[in-house]
Amino acid sequence: MATTKSHPKSSWDTLHNNGPFPLKTLHVTELEGSANMFSKYDRYNDAAKEIQRLIREAADKNEGFRAYGSAWSLSHIAHQKDNMHFNSFMSIHIPIPQELSHENSSYANENLFFFECGNTIKRISEVLSSHGKSLKTSGASNGQTIAGCISTGVHGAALNVGSIQDYVVGLNLIIGDKPTDIVYLERHTQPALNDDFAKKIKAKVIRNDHLFNAALVGLGAFGFIHGVVIEAEDRFLLKRYVKKIPKDLALQLADTMDFKNSTFKIDGEVDADGKPLRPYHYKVFINPYTNDNEYVVEVMYKKPYQVPYPDPFPVIKTSLYKDLIYLLIKISEKFPKSIPWFIKQLRKTILPAVDEETLGTLYETFWDAPYQGPAFACSVGIDHTNSSKAYKVLEEMTQKEGPIPGIFAMRFVKQTEATLGFTKFPITCMLEIDGVLWEKSRKIMSLTEYSRRMIEVLQENDIPFTIHWGKNSDWKFPNLVNDMFGEKVAEWKSYRNGLLSTEMQQVFSNGFLEDTNLHLPNNTNDEDLIVSL
Amino acid sequence: MKLGYKTFVRCCVAVIVCCLLSSCYTVRLKNVYGDPEPDPFNDATDYYRYMKVREIDTTIKISVTDKDFTKLIKDCSEGIYIMEYRNTFGGILLSAVTFGRKRKVKAKYVCLKPTN
Known part of the structure; x- marks a missing residue:
């Protein structure tokens, strides 16, 4: 039997110290050992029963329940004041044999893998690598759990690929404590696995594009994500270059994504006509406090996997004295005008080394990011054609009303099908400012005030935008989510309302959903929504 | 003259403290x-x-x-993720005065997460 230890706990915090947030109980579930329960499906289903028991327990106490894995998000999206469930030990993976593929599946069976919620990106990558496969993309690091990634829309900078949720093809949710409350969702237009698979995990199958897309970036509100089916691809290498290029060129590429007709050319990364290739990954680093005419950009090109290749890992990795960072922040709070100077002095630590070149798999390229002290990140999504315009207005605001201890970056991500995916534009530019968490003082505004100004400035300049669900913002900003997603909000709520009972919508709600006004269902309840199509 | 002596003592103390501090360091293997x-x-x-x-x-x-x-590690069945070894001045001194018979071990480690 899977067992859960429930610990009274007065507070909980994110990995990056963005809390603390109040809490009553922290539950930690561990699976039955494989020696006692040989079948992976049995252990998986046994864990599902245990989760259902915990959900019922929370509902009976009129309390909420929310799972989390690596506590990676910087917003309070993972927090629930009553019951939080640490699911990191729930990390089964089950191979998908050919006979479980759906007859109309367009996916190669060898590319489909089933992972339980607590598997991290790193672990999944290792499993896939042992099969000669790879994830299509990941975030900048690898510590997040797969359930956390898709719930919040974690993305990299793969401009032709998308975010992590975009290669998820099946979702197993626990939406209550009844046997029928275990569901397996797929898109009806792109089925992956057949009903025999669903029987093995004792789930009711619902194949429905709209439902699937609504639940995909579900913000933890669509129940407990127990497992996901992902589509992998053949293992590949990424050739990574770090270059300093003229500012205008970097921004022109951001606005146009027209690499082919650009003057930005790297030897060897050209097509048969000598035109620059479109990269797999494009990232621009911008220090808003210097007048440099050049920006540092990171560009990666996809290559076939072949061995040998040079070891991409540095043997020694150093990190700054955390006390030094704390000291700089304390000085910055008192004397904010010193921030640009500090950032300039720390540029070698903050920015990648110019002219650096590496070759490695996705797993090796986006590797571990250890805890380095309290951090913040504000990240807005805009249509890439608005990249330079949006950056200009945010830079102006940051220079005039700041400075704050962080630097900007731009990453570019292909459009998602998820209803509330923040990468909603054909190619979304994720414009982010990351740095060290500071405290408001008489001379420096708070993080919430700064992120509110980001929203206001984008609205004032008529730049449509979204905000990364897992990052810092003024999430109580009036009408924020409606402004970002329009009619999609009602659609998302309708499918949530149709799938979850009223009682369970309350159980799977939290402060974040309340702040963003997503916890309340629509007035109408269309019962025909939740059907297989 | 007295002032010079005091300064000398202070400098010596500072040098000794620096030596003591620099003899304490950690090495992390990951x-x-x-x-x-x-x-x-x-x-x-x-x-x-x-x-x-x-x-x-x-x-x-x-x-x-x-x-x-x-020294055997018996509680990491899946393997070791990180091992951090701390070298201290006291440990070096202890080993020196006991001709290597007593050796201070100060380490911390994190196991690999069990896979299911």
Whole structure:
């Protein structure tokens, strides 16, 4: 039997110290050992029963329940004041044999893998690598759990690929404590696995594009994500270059994504006509406090996997004295005008080394990011054609009303099908400012005030935008989510309302959903929504 | 003259303190593969935040004929994710004055997360 230890706990915090947030109980579930329960499906289903028991327990106490894995998000999206469930030990993976593929599946069976919620990106990558496969993309690091990634829309900078949720093809949710409350969702237009698979995990199958897309970036509100089916691809290498290029060129590429007709050319990364290739990954680093005419950009090109290749890992990795960072922040709070100077002095630590070149798999390229002290990140999504315009207005605001201890970056991500995916534009530019968490003082505004100004400035300049669900913002900003997603909000709520009972919508709600006004269902309840199509 | 003597003593103390501090250092060895065993209750604000950390802080006594020793780790069935060894001035001194018979071991380690 899977067992859960429930610990009274007065507070909980994110990995990056963005809390603390109040809490009553922290539950930690561990699976039955494989020696006692040989079948992976049995252990998986046994864990599902245990989760259902915990959900019922929370509902009976009129309390909420929310799972989390690596506590990676910087917003309070993972927090629930009553019951939080640490699911990191729930990390089964089950191979998908050919006979479980759906007859109309367009996916190669060898590319489909089933992972339980607590598997991290790193672990999944290792499993896939042992099969000669790879994830299509990941975030900048690898510590997040797969359930956390898709719930919040974690993305990299793969401009032709998308975010992590975009290669998820099946979702197993626990939406209550009844046997029928275990569901397996797929898109009806792109089925992956057949009903025999669903029987093995004792789930009711619902194949429905709209439902699937609504639940995909579900913000933890669509129940407990127990497992996901992902589509992998053949293992590949990424050739990574770090270059300093003229500012205008970097921004022109951001606005146009027209690499082919650009003057930005790297030897060897050209097509048969000598035109620059479109990269797999494009990232621009911008220090808003210097007048440099050049920006540092990171560009990666996809290559076939072949061995040998040079070891991409540095043997020694150093990190700054955390006390030094704390000291700089304390000085910055008192004397904010010193921030640009500090950032300039720390540029070698903050920015990648110019002219650096590496070759490695996705797993090796986006590797571990250890805890380095309290951090913040504000990240807005805009249509890439608005990249330079949006950056200009945010830079102006940051220079005039700041400075704050962080630097900007731009990453570019292909459009998602998820209803509330923040990468909603054909190619979304994720414009982010990351740095060290500071405290408001008489001379420096708070993080919430700064992120509110980001929203206001984008609205004032008529730049449509979204905000990364897992990052810092003024999430109580009036009408924020409606402004970002329009009619999609009602659609998302309708499918949530149709799938979850009223009682369970309350159980799977939290402060974040309340702040963003997503916890309340629509007035109408269309019962025909939740059907297989 | 007295002032010069005091300054000399202060300088000596400063040099000794610097030597003592620089003789204390940590070395961290990390596995490239695998996840750390998590610990959701470890709220530490250091490198090991939310990792399950195990520590060894002991003094091993060996005989004069023993060249070295091996301390066994019995609680990491999946392997080691990180091992951090701390070298202290006290440890070096202890080993020196006991001609290597007593050796201070101060280390902490994180196991690999069990895979299911």
